[in-house]
Amino acid sequence: MKRIGVLALQGGVAEHAEMLKGIGDVEPVLVRTAEDLAATDALIIPGGESTAVGTILAHDSRGQALRELLVSRIQQGFPVWGTCMGAILLARSIRNDHRRHLSVMDIEVHRNAYGSQLDSFTVSEPIEGLEGGPFPMVFIRAPVISEVGPDVQVLARHKDAIVACRQGNLLASTFHPELTDDDRFHRYFISFIKR
Ligand code: GLN
Numbered sequence: 001m002k003r004i005g006v007l008a009l010q011g012g013v014a015e016h017a018e019m020l021k022g023i024g025d026v027e028p029v030l031v032r033t034a035e036d037l038a039a040t041d042a043l044i045i046p047g048g049e050s051t052a053v054g055t056i057l058a059h060d061s062r063g064q065a066l067r068e069l070l071v072s073r074i075q076q077g078f079p080v081w082g083t084c085m086g087a088i089l090l091a092r093s094i095r096n097d098h099r100r101h102l103s104v105m106d107i108e109v110h111r112n113a114y115g116s117q118l119d120s121f122t123v124s125e126p127i128e129g130l131e132g133g134p135f136p137m138v139f140i141r142a143p144v145i146s147e148v149g150p151d152v153q154v155l156a157r158h159k160d161a162i163v164a165c166r167q168g169n170l171l172a173s174t175f176h177p178e179l180t181d182d183d184r185f186h187r188y189f190i191s192f193i194k195r
Contacts, residue, residue, distance in 0.1 A: 002193055005031040005040035009056050009063070011048020011085055015178040019186050026190055033062050034069040041193045042079040043070070045086030047140060047176055050111070054089060054101040067102065074104050079169045079192035087172035088143055095146050105170045106149030113144040113161070127156040127164055130184050137163065137175035144174060 006016045008030035017028040031037050045053075056063040074080055082090040082105075090105040097111055114121075119141055124134040137158065145162035148154060156164040156173075164173040164185075169192055177185040 002026045002042070002190065003029050003040045004190065005029045005037060005043040007031050007043060007045045007053070007086070009048075009053050011046045011053065012083075012176065012178060013046050015176075016044050016046050016083075016186075019178050019183055023183055023186060023190070031066070034065040037066060037069050037073070042189070043081075044189070045080065045082040045089055046178070047084035047086065050085045050088040050101065051099070053085065054099055057089075057101065071102060071104060074102075074169065077169050077194075079171070079189065080104075081171040081173070081189045083173050083176055083178070084140065084142055087145065087174055090170060090172055091145075092149075105167050105172060106152055107145050107165060107167075107172060108147035109143040109174075110146040111143045112141055113146075114139065114142060123158055125156050125158050125163070127185065127188075128153075129155060130188060132184060135177070135185060136180045136182055137177075138179045139163075139175050142174045145172065 004020050004026050006013050020026050020028040029040050057067040088109050089101040091107050091109045092103050093108045095110040122138050124136050127135045152165050152167045154162050154165050
């Protein structure tokens with residue numbers, strides 16, 4: 001059984017765990033420490049508040065140990081998917097914020113790019129690699145992916161803005177598949193795990 005971690009420091013953890021349970025054949029594991037992370041085959045970083053989680057990973061001693069193991073596993077091919085806040089944590093840089101978090105994926109993000117007049121909204125767009133038609137995308141105070149490096153494959157756009165992309169073992173999306181009943185993107189991520 002594949003063990004899929006969900007980073008559980010803050011944010012929308014339970015919804016990812018529920019969706020994974022529904023898929024079957026994978027076990028969700030809540031990850032708070034390096035020890036928890038060591039026992040997983042992949043990690044989902046959920047939506048939440050990047051400044052809060054970034055602070056724990058940077059300044060709390062258990063958070064620092066977790067961050068160190070995570071970055072070294074990523075360099076060895078460990079699959080990680082960041083949704084919304086998770087994409088901000090993976091990004092090499094943030095256009096409108098001096099903070100850098102994990103800085104492991106060659107993307108730049110623009111935090112809260114849709115502004116307050118469009119705090120949250122839902123659309124449907126096709127995602128490359130997903131069969132079965134357009135995918136429902138829920139955006140909540142979402143960033144956009146404002147730049148991608150040459151090794152990054154763009155998977156989906158909404159109105160020209162990049163909303164999902166992949167760089168090898170790393171997946172980033174600015175929307176929340178765990179808030180829908182469509183598990184195709186979770187299944188796509190699980191397929192990154194090599195046996
Ligand atoms: N606005 C949040 C941030 O910048 C991200 C929002 C989300 O994860 N839904 O950290």
